[in-house]
Amino acid sequence: MEPGMFGFGVAVAMERDQGLLTLRRALPVPRASYFVAKMCMAMLFNAMIMVTMIVAALWAARLPLGLKQAASFAAINIVGALPFCAIGLFIGVLVGGSAAPGFVNLVYLPMMWLSGLFIPLPKSMQAAAPFWPAYHLLQLSLRALGQPAAGSALMHAAVLAAITLVLSTVAVRRLARVG
Secondary structure: OHHHHHHHHHHHHHHHHOOHHHHHHHOOOOHHHHHHHHHHHHHHHHHHHHHHHHHHHHHOOOOOOOHHHHHHHHHHHHHOHHHHHHHHHHHHHHOOOOOHHHHHHHHHHHHHHHOOOOOOOOHHHHOOHHHOHHHHHHHHHHHHOOOOOOOOHHHHHHHHHHHHHHHHHHHHHHHHHHO
16 A cells, blocks of 8 residues: 555655656657556565565464465555555645645555554444455455455455546546646
């Protein structure tokens, strides 16, 4: 979540403030290449994080994790960077570079806690968890590890894909209009 929201969203806001996105429009490259490259960088950072965490869990904690489980867990979390890139991009085109870290934190921190990522939520708060994209990524991750998960994998993947498409489209259109 962090590489997508902070590394992508905050960087876009700062580059927009500095006029670099306007300069990029004048360059003879496809407009989408900049955003695709940034998304690929976020996924690369997620890959490095996943490899480090899995190796540490297998070695230090002696986590009983098979190769198939580790690979599917890593793949889900690497591709899982995309919805958070879209959220970061959306925030990055709405606010300025100096305000972007604060606004990203206003979304990032509640999302981590209210999605049930760290602690089980009380019954009174469990109904609100599916409104957060982190909840859907968590459910897919749990399923990859062979743990009990709520809902179907297809539904969780569809929600994350919809968030990615909708927020990316809105953000790119706003960026084309406003700059």
